[in-house]
Amino acid sequence: MEETRIKCSECERDFGNEDALKMHNAAKHSSRLKKEKTTINYKKIRNWTILAVILAVTFYGIFWTAGNMNGNSVVNEDELDFSAPRGAIHWHPTLTIKIDDKIQNIPPNIGITNTVHFPIHTHNEDANAGVIHMENDRPTKKTVTLGYFFEVWEKTFNKNCIFDYCTDSGKLKMYVNGEENFDFQNYFMQDGDNIIVEYNHFE
Ligand SMILES: [Zn+2]
Ligand SMILES: [Zn+2]
Numbered sequence: 001m002e003e004t005r006i007k008c009s010e011c012e013r014d015f016g017n018e019d020a021l022k023m024h025n026a027a028k029h030s031s032r033l034k035k036e037k038t039t040i041n042y043k044k045i046r047n048w049t050i051l052a053v054i055l056a057v058t059f060y061g062i063f064w065t066a067g068n069m070n071g072n073s074v075v076n077e078d079e080l081d082f083s084a085p086r087g088a089i090h091w092h093p094t095l096t097i098k099i100d101d102k103i104q105n106i107p108p109n110i111g112i113t114n115t116v117h118f119p120i121h122t123h124n125e126d127a128n129a130g131v132i133h134m135e136n137d138r139p140t141k142k143t144v145t146l147g148y149f150f151e152v153w154e155k156t157f158n159k160n161c162i163f164d165y166c167t168d169s170g171k172l173k174m175y176v177n178g179e180e181n182f183d184f185q186n187y188f189m190q191d192g193d194n195i196i197v198e199y200n201h202f203e
Helices: 018-028 030-071 146-153
Strands: 089-091 094-099 133-136 170-176 194-201
Touching: 018 030
Parallel strands: 094 194
Antiparallel strands: 089 133, 170 194
């Protein structure tokens, strides 16, 4: 009858059965087994790290893109080359928005809710005349811009677009007290200003 021998893969010694090999491995090669285990753990950690990095880069990319799209319509304080007024203000510029010669409705209570009263807002009694109330105890550069009013209103306004109307399909112009103005969302509004934003589709 032929005897089955089992060989140790590490040192080529023969063993009569599985148990003997196991005992031999535990006695002679246990440090190697441990090492192998440790190596596997490192691999696992490396894979998780790679996955985490990929996720982080993906999310960063998404937020960066979203932020950039937003950046188009919001006021960037660093771009404003004027100083904020000192002390409290209560000013009333007037805004008229015309799309294809039709005056657009500016609703009352923009910037006013039960819980929030923005330092720029409209009131019932004169919103339909386009009066913007700048009631601000501590004005910053950003909060006195025309763009800030649109931010509070949650509408788009910049040199390219008013609402959803953009310069790819029409002409956008802005006038302050009868003179063309090119500051758009960065315009520093003054008390009594008469501001007109005009959009006309190409013929
Ligand atoms: Zn007021
Ligand atoms: Zn008010």
